[in-house]
Amino acid sequence: MKKYVICGVSGRAMNMFIGPMLQTFSTHAEIAGLLDVDPRRFEVCFEKYPQLKGVPVYSPEQFEDMVRGTGPDAVIVAGADHTHETYIVKALEHDLDVITEKPMAVTGEECRKILEAEAKSKGRVSVTFNYRYMPIHARIKELILEGKIGRVTSVDLNWYIDTYHGASYFKRWNRKRSNSGGLSIHKSTHHFDLVSWWIDQTPVEAFAYGALNYYGPEGELNPRKEDRRYCGTCNVKQDCAYYMRWFGRSREAVPKDDHIGEAAFGKGPGSYTNYRPDACIFDSEIDIEDTYTAAVKFDKGALLSYSVNFSVPYEGYRLAINGTRGRLETQEFHAPGRIPFPVPVQTIDYFPLFGSKETIHVVFTEGGHGGGDPLILEDLFLGPDPRKPYEILTGARAGANSVLAGEAIWKSVKSGAPVRIQELLYQESASR
Incomplete structure (x- = not known):
């Protein structure tokens, strides 16, 4: 059995990690300590999970005391995004493995510090990109590996966040870039990681436009300008x-x-x-964008056309992947309970370059994030599934690439110029 300490007793920590560790993985994982800046979060956690009462709790400045006092095998990082790098690096300095919520960090500079710390450590970083584990996404990966569309040449990905989910980011700590890196990092890292994983390519350059169209004091639906x-x-x-x-x-x-x-x-x-x-959601302290359109170039020649909008009547995405031998298409409608019209079951359409369309159905699994959450938790707490013919659990380098792409997007928005993505690893945060 492995011992874990948790840095950041957030709702995500409780629902994604603590609950399953106590209920499903109790013979493999022991929670040895909790760390958070707010003592009230410990009380909320113990109210929800009374069996944890008696587990020692720590404040951020007591990280070293926690490691010495609990002797963990791994650290789970699940607080606000801007805290991730600090705990990841500290854990690696103690040769501990790390499981971190996405995004792994909020700047290229922080990513560099993590990569450098991991290179010197016996510990390794895993980033919880659960979108990879959704059965429909795993099947897309398999179809590409099977050569169904040949060499990937371009990807079109349009992501839609509905007015309920989208507005929630502007109610919470995410609305400040200093906390989250902006939504091109906090949210879009999911999307950039998916594309990079599907096509096995690294993003190298991005050009983007973006704006704050719906939220903030100038939002057209603001009932009164008042902070x-x-x-x-x-x-x-x-x-x-x-x-x-x-x-x-x-x-x-x-x-x-x-x-x-x-x-x-x-x-x-x-x-x-x-x-x-x-x-x-109309407060003037909001300093991030709610709309992006971007073009991203990858190291093996593929091109991504990407957009994301955080105030749409329904939630989901449209995807097309083009290759030298064909094309894959799919459309997802997420959270159907919030969509005021019937939605179809998601399938994948395969169009060979010369021939007729084939519709591919996928067996879905139960659980959060389209069935991805239970599957990634099995890999995290039981070890990677040896039957999978491809790597799926995200490491620090892939985690960094997704953050760098997101940072390049908003920096291109601000500068009006293309941004060399990998160069952001070596730029100081003062330039943010």
Whole structure:
């Protein structure tokens, strides 16, 4: 059995790691310590998982004490994005393995520090890119490996985040670039990692446009230009289309997969110290974009046309992968309970360069993120599945590439010029 300590007792830590470790992997994983900046988070965790009472808890400055006192085999990093690099590097300095939430870091400079620390360490980093594990995505990987479309030449990927999920990022800590790196890093690293993994290529250059179109004080649906409002206490929320679409006039209207959590109204058992995840989506402190369109070049010649929009009527994506022998297409509608029209079961269409279309059906699995969560957890806590003919668990280098691509996107937006992606490893954060 391996001993784990957890840095960042977030909702993600509790739902993605702590719950499964206690319920499914209890014979393989022991939680030896918890670390967080907010003592209230320990209380919330113990309320949800009473069996953890008695596990020692630590503040950020007590990381060394935690390692000495608990003797862990690995560290799980699941706090806010800007904290990841600190704990990853410290863990590697102790020769400990690391499991980290995506993104691995928020700047190229932080990625470089992690790669350098890993090179000197006996420990290794795994990044939890669960999108790779979704059965539909694994099947796309297999079709490319089988040579169905030949050499990949281009990819078209358009990602849509609906008004419920999209708005949630602008209510929480993600809305500040210093916390998250912006959504081209916090969210789009998922997408860049997927594409790189599918086609087995490394991103080398990007050019992008981006804007803050929906949120922030200039958002067209802002009912009043006034800072420091919160959904739970706002006196104009009934004039806010985003609030009324998902919350209505009563809390009962909230969907079950509430991204802003129990603490949405700054009270109750999920509330935290000096933090509310229901800040106004029209606040002037928001300094990130909500819309991107980008072109990305890869080292073996493939080209990616990418867009993401965080205020769309439905959630999902459209994908096409072109090759010298054919084309793959698929479309996903995510969270059908939030879509006000019937949606089809996702399939993959294969178009040979010369011939008729073939529709490929995939056996789906239960669990979060399209069935990906249970599968990645098995690899993390039981070891990689030896029957898989390809690598799927993400390491530090792939984690860095996804962050570098996301940083290149927003830097290109700011500069209006193409950005050499790998060069960002060697640029100091002061240039952010």
